[in-house]
Amino acid sequence: xxxxxxxxxxxxxxxxxxxxxxxxxxxxxxxxxxxxxxxxxxxxxxxxxxxxxxxxxxxxxxxxxxxxxxxxxxxxxxxxxxxxxxxxxxxxxxxxxxxxxxxxxxxxxxxxxxxxxxxxxxxxxxxxxxxxxxxxxxxxxxxxxxxxxxxxxxxxxxxxxxxxxxxxxxxxxxxxxxxxxxxxxxxxxxxxxxxxxxxxxx
Numbered sequence: 001x002x003x004x005x006x007x008x009x010x011x012x013x014x015x016x017x018x019x020x021x022x023x024x025x026x027x028x029x030x031x032x033x034x035x036x037x038x039x040x041x042x043x044x045x046x047x048x049x050x051x052x053x054x055x056x057x058x059x060x061x062x063x064x065x066x067x068x069x070x071x072x073x074x075x076x077x078x079x080x081x082x083x084x085x086x087x088x089x090x091x092x093x094x095x096x097x098x099x100x101x102x103x104x105x106x107x108x109x110x111x112x113x114x115x116x117x118x119x120x121x122x123x124x125x126x127x128x129x130x131x132x133x134x135x136x137x138x139x140x141x142x143x144x145x146x147x148x149x150x151x152x153x154x155x156x157x158x159x160x161x162x163x164x165x166x167x168x169x170x171x172x173x174x175x176x177x178x179x180x181x182x183x184x185x186x187x188x189x190x191x192x193x194x195x196x197x198x199x200x201x202x
Contacts, residue, residue: 004139005136007104007128007129013131014041016040017046020046021033024124031049031051033049034047046059057121060104060105061103073103093143093151093152106124133146151174159182160180165190176202177201179199180198
């Protein structure tokens with residue numbers, strides 16, 4: 001089925017193929033794009049190819065409309081996060097989901113095997129994320145807030161390494177920090193919605 005990253009947008013502006021190409025060229029990235037479904041100004045599926053013409057990324061756009069796939073995805077997300085931690089993030093996300101207008105699903109293909117190809121994926125994700133005023137979801141990781149900081153734990157138990165996270169404080173503001181995902185004490189503090197002891201505020 002592949003690995004997916006999704007942008008869940010509160011707004012649904014027109015993001016044309018030309019605007020995506022312009023964003024990539026500004027970073028000196030020049031992949032090719034094939035419209036699988038739709039038109040250059042109103043596409044539903046877009047296939048991205050690297051400089052060697054290999055398929056590296058499939059982007060699918062789904063509006064959150066009754067009876068459509070986007071609405072079904074939101075329903076699944078709501079069910080999926082009920083028991084996730086911290087509870088404050090779950091509460092915030094459940095409220096946020098009701099505001100989502102569009103979901104962009106990025107299927108990362110196995111040919112994303114170089115820094116340049118990952119840069120292409122990252123720039124397209126960032127462009128769509130900024131334009132839709134959205135949040136980010138990644139398979140087997142969890143969800144971010146609107147600033148891109150990770151707020152909900154869906155990692156595997158054996159995950160390690162530094163990660164930028166955020167929790168809500170007593171005034172309902174996000175507090176941002178960098179923690180060690182493999183540190184069990186820091187992990188437990190995060191589960192409880194606390195700033196982990198020994199983490200680095202950012």
